[in-house]
Amino acid sequence: MEAVGRRKAHWLFNAGSDKNFLGKRRPQEDMVTSAVFGSIRLMSPKDRLKAIELLLGRDAFSASDFAEDQDIAVDLWPKLNGPAGRRHVEPDVLLHGAGKTTIVEVKWHAPLSERQLEQQIEAVGVENVGAVILLGEAGIEEDELGVPCFRRTWRDVSRDLKNWCEAARTPLARWVETMRAFLQETDMGRIFNGLPVPNDLGNVAFRFKSTGRPPWFGQVPKDVQLVRYAFERHKLKENS
Known part of the structure; x- marks a missing residue:
């Protein structure tokens, strides 16, 4: 070098x-x-x-x-x-x-x-x-x-x-x-490259789970609301 x-x-x-x-x-x-x-x-x-x-x-x-x-x-x-x-x-x-x-x-x-x-x-x-x-x-x-x-x-x-x-x-x-x-691979040059794509797309689904109503539905809230989301992975049932 x-x-x-x-x-x-x-x-x-x-x-x-x-x-x-x-x-x-x-x-x-x-x-x-x-x-x-x-x-x-x-x-x-x-x-x-x-x-x-x-x-x-x-x-x-x-x-x-x-x-x-x-x-x-x-x-x-x-x-x-x-x-x-x-x-x-x-x-x-x-x-x-x-x-x-x-x-x-x-x-x-x-x-x-x-x-x-x-x-x-x-x-x-x-x-x-x-x-x-x-x-x-x-x-x-x-x-x-x-x-x-x-x-x-x-x-x-x-x-x-x-x-x-x-x-x-x-x-x-x-x-x-x-x-x-x-x-x-460095902290100085690393950028966001998107979320990884699952290998078994045919058998996997993703959904957002929230304890409250998503803020983008209905009327626009007057006060700022904090909504917590959990990201869950579920296996899809295969067709018989």
Whole structure:
């Protein structure tokens, strides 16, 4: 994995305490960055463009101004010259395409540090940055140093992955399926997928059981009423 090979999370497998996962440095972010963007680096240019659009969202993708006829280079954890008093600045992901660079900062149960995005923009060069995207729950301004900024939660990504449809079993379709399954197993990306369908629909019926009259029958109640429901499962009798 990219994160382990780049020594971003090589110590993770020997971690003996939850403090390693809850402190300032969180290997989860690097592992997620590696799993998501590392796999995108292996795609064809056409699939890579579509995968990045699904991750960033339509608005951020449009602001990045990527060209369909040009490939997008994915740079993970580049070490850029930092401001005075700091050796370097390290964005999570830089996406280079059509003469512009898009900065992607990945957050997983963590806030932004002070001036984090501003320093990254300065390190890349304000004139070179097309957009900044934060993947996570952290707060973000609408722009930094005149550069448009977008926040996109992992649940936003999950919804777009769920709604994306392609019948053919292409490499992109398999990637979408893998990312969707992965995020669905996490607290950051899990979304409601509906109630499960019983296997034996021919022999099972469901009904709501209430001790009182359902509020949607008759007149609209003037006062708020609390009605409790129980969800029961009943076997249907087979026809003789």
